[in-house]
Amino acid sequence: MDDFLKYFENKDFIQWVLNPTDDLNKYWKDYLECHPKETEEINKSRLVVLALKSKKNLQSDNREVILFSEIIREINTRNKVSLVRRFIFKSLKYAAVLLLFLSLTVSYYYYQKVNKLDSIAKQLVVGGDQNNSQLILANGNKVLIDEKKSEIVYRNNSEIIINKNDTVNYTSNTTKVAQYNQLIVPFGKKSSITLPDGTVVHLNAGSRLVYPSSFTGTKREVYLYGEGFFDVYHNKKRPFIVKTTTQEIEVLGTKFNVSAYPSDSAVETVLAEGSIKLNANEFSFFKNDYILKPNQRAYYNIGNKEMSISRVDANKYVSWYLGYLNLETSEFRNLIKRVERYYNIKIKLQNINVASKTITGKLLLKDNVEDVLAVLVTATSMELTKINESTYVLK
Structure with a gap:
């Protein structure tokens, strides 16, 4: 078990597993040739790190692996103590590994559950009626x-x-x-x-x-x-x-x-x-x-x-369901996006200087979209051009 744990203290080992380079590959290849008895333990350690990586986009400096390595290292720095303490520390090291595997199991279950729930929602999508x-x-x-x-x-x-x-x-x-x-x-x-x-x-x-x-x-x-x-x-x-x-x-x-x-x-x-x-x-x-x-x-x-x-x-932020928008809640470009969605139209904003500005007041979401656009024209001193029934240009 000690041989298995020691690799988690080695950041070069973690780096090699997560982000291998030619130099690291050469080093660990030579290391295995010189220490063939450690091959099994190294493979076990690699599987644990790769399991973590497969569940989350881990990097070599990720805090999960770093924290685990630090725990093992801290325990090892205190192993020159009494027999009772050595027993306790060794037990803690085993517990750390057990905790890691338990965390992997629980997290994998959670991960699978989330994916299952998301997949249900995705599977229910049918051909859209616009x-x-x-x-x-x-x-x-x-x-x-x-x-x-x-x-x-x-x-x-x-x-x-x-x-x-x-x-x-x-x-x-x-x-x-x-x-x-x-x-x-x-x-x-x-x-x-x-x-x-x-x-x-x-x-x-x-x-x-x-x-x-x-x-x-x-x-x-x-x-x-x-x-x-x-x-x-x-x-x-x-x-x-x-x-x-x-x-x-x-x-x-x-x-x-x-x-x-x-x-x-x-x-x-x-x-x-x-x-x-x-x-x-x-x-x-x-x-x-x-x-x-x-x-x-x-x-x-x-x-x-x-x-x-x-x-x-x-x-x-919640006024939309009551039938109006507060214009000061976001940039003008975001307001345009909300109007587009509400009326299922496309508004091309040619003056990019206006896009990041905000406007104060309320915009009533009337049944006639052109009445709403007329308010925006007045508020921004812009010109409105109608291209077709669903496309407009503000300039």
Whole structure:
């Protein structure tokens, strides 16, 4: 066991396994030729490091491996002590290895579970209808909704009411295996849905919500692609969890907004009421949890995987579901992007100097898109040119 442990103290060994070079390859080849009895132990050590690398994009200076090496090294520096202490330290070294393997096992299970949940959401994607919202039930039934705004309510565990008029019958899931429905809202539309537990979700244009036909087990889990405002029904015994491709948000009962469009470079979560916990929805030994308080925003940069927390006016970020946008919440280019999604149009911004500026006030999201664009023209002193029914130029 000692021979097995000693390689984790050697940063050159870690470097060789993770990022081999010609010099390192030559050194360890010569080393193995001179120490053939260590071949088995070296191979075991390489497997452990490679297992770590396969679960997470480790580098040679990664803190998991470095920390493990430091633990072993610290123990070895104290092995010139009494017999009892030597026994304790050796036990600690064995425990460190056991802990490493246990961590690998648990983390691998977590990694597989996350991938499985994500794969379920991906598998449910069907050919998109660019003109209608779609409610797709677990049994395969599809309901097309052509209204610009739609309201969907689950009632009495057997009925779904659409826009207060149409009724869809469904069978509540009584098995332990979750059966998933999904609501797809194309660009140019928006929808609200009251889930079987009473939670209300407002979906912005270009969004998709995957959710079970009934909530079973100890958690209530849904999957969001795009933007949604959540008013979660309180149930302290069954936390409500919103998953995105990069993170998950855990709540008991609260109101918050999540913007997680696949095309965006960041995920924004803004808390209006209550408290929520965020963590990375990916394999990680040292996973940070972030607790948000009301009027705080969590900004997760997908590129560098960094999270920043700031204080904001939550009303400015959640107003879209009430039918207006606060113009001072983001740069003008981001405002244009939101208008494009809401109306399913394309706006070409020729004056790049305006792109990074902000505008104060409110923008009402009227039914007529050209009325909305006229407000932007007035506010920015720009000119608007209509290319066709879905393309405009601001210059």
